Amino acid sequence: MLSGNYDLTVHVIDAKNIDKSIDLTLQLIDANINVILVLNMIDELESIGATVDKEGLSKKLGIPVVLTSAANDIGLDELKNTIINYDSIYQDIQKNSKNQIVIHYGNDIEKAISDVEDNLDYNYTFMNKRSVAILLLEGDKDMNNIIHKLEPNPNKVLKVVKEYSNKFDEPIKYLTKLRLSKYAMYFKDEFTTINKVKPRENKSFKEKLSRLMIHPFYGLIILIIVYTLDYTFL
Numbered sequence: 001m002l003s004g005n006y007d008l009t010v011h012v013i014d015a016k017n018i019d020k021s022i023d024l025t026l027q028l029i030d031a032n033i034n035v036i037l038v039l040n041m042i043d044e045l046e047s048i049g050a051t052v053d054k055e056g057l058s059k060k061l062g063i064p065v066v067l068t069s070a071a072n073d074i075g076l077d078e079l080k081n082t083i084i085n086y087d088s089i090y091q092d093i094q095k096n097s098k099n100q101i102v103i104h105y106g107n108d109i110e111k112a113i114s115d116v117e118d119n120l121d122y123n124y125t126f127m128n129k130r131s132v133a134i135l136l137l138e139g140d141k142d143m144n145n146i147i148h149k150l151e152p153n154p155n156k157v158l159k160v161v162k163e164y165s166n167k168f169d170e171p172i173k174y175l176t177k178l179r180l181s182k183y184a185m186y187f188k189d190e191f192t193t194i195n196k197v198k199p200r201e202n203k204s205f206k207e208k209l210s211r212l213m214i215h216p217f218y219g220l221i222i223l224i225i226v227y228t229l230d231y232t233f234l
Helices: 015-030 042-047 054-061 076-084 086-096 107-118 129-137 141-150 154-165 172-191 205-213 218-233
Strands: 009-014 035-040 065-067
Touching: 009 015, 015 035, 015 042, 015 054, 015 129, 015 172, 035 042, 035 054, 035 076, 054 065, 054 086, 054 172, 065 076, 076 086, 107 129, 107 154, 107 172, 129 141, 129 154, 129 172, 141 154
Parallel strands: 009 035, 035 065
Antiparallel strands: none
């Protein structure tokens, strides 16, 4: 990601566990990186009776969202089309989207981000200065190495980073991840019905039999019965 040798990022996450991975999607959006969000294994999500508000999610994020099941060849043609026509699809979403998500880490951290940004002199092209500042405040070693190569006065920048790092009781990375996790839960609750689906109580005969077969006691009894019937009919 930090190399900048790409035009588009396709972020694939598990549709059932959207809250576990969408935080990275939010970071990519916040960094002004072109991204497509792919919710894979959508068939498994639908098998439990849950749904995803694809259009609503796309508008809130301001990026294309594609539902796929790679194992069942679902949504792959749409994904290819979205990659090929990304620019026009993205522009349409931007035109029709209102109240897009804006990541805010709280006033204190936002002040730290802003002040670090103000001390960055190099014109970064692989991501915006805001995300460079966030990574520095989070203690990212790769970004630390990059600014030593690119910034005319990296020590000036790192001095500001250190001053702010010492002001917080918790590591800044912990605080930013905590805030992102809250956004992630919001997206799961607002744009999927995963948390509203009741666990299935009436399992099919096939499912019940499968569970019995792997039971250490009842499985053995069933096996003996099957062998006995086999012997009887021979």
